[in-house]
Amino acid sequence: MNFDDKSYKEKKVISIGTVRELTGLSERQIRYYEERKLIFPARTASGIRKYSFLDVERLVDIANQIEDGVQTYEIRQQWKKKEKQKEDWKKQMLKGQLQAHFKNYDGK
Known part of the structure; x- marks a missing residue:
């Protein structure tokens, strides 16, 4: 089986709880970064946010920059x-x- 790095990293399948665990950010912080148009999670039919691995990487980058005062x-x-x-x-x-x-x- 051949996995394309780009395709699996872009799939919006990760719940906000898992993103919280992976990044160390609170759900409130994650939602705030969405409000500020820094990340763009997908929404299920019932409105549940779904994130990709690229979103997780981006959130870690955001958190690091915020910590540096940006x-x-x-x-x-x-x-x-x-x-x-x-x-x-x-x-x-x-x-x-x-x-x-x-x-x-x-x-x-």
Whole structure:
């Protein structure tokens, strides 16, 4: 059986109680970080929050930054900046691939 790291880490299957145990954060803290738009748990039909392993990693990172005095707003801004940089990089890579492809296609 071949497990894709990305797929199992992204699956929203972990309860808030387990996340609490894994991170050492209280349920109140976890919910607060959700309110501050730092994590995005899935919801079951009955409204129960479900988290992924990536959410757990992100919560540990948040807790460490908060402990270092970083505000939630600053954390969110840092992540937005990183995401934009990642998107810009992907666009540049795609642009380069397209240019190389069409250059070769035209025979130039």
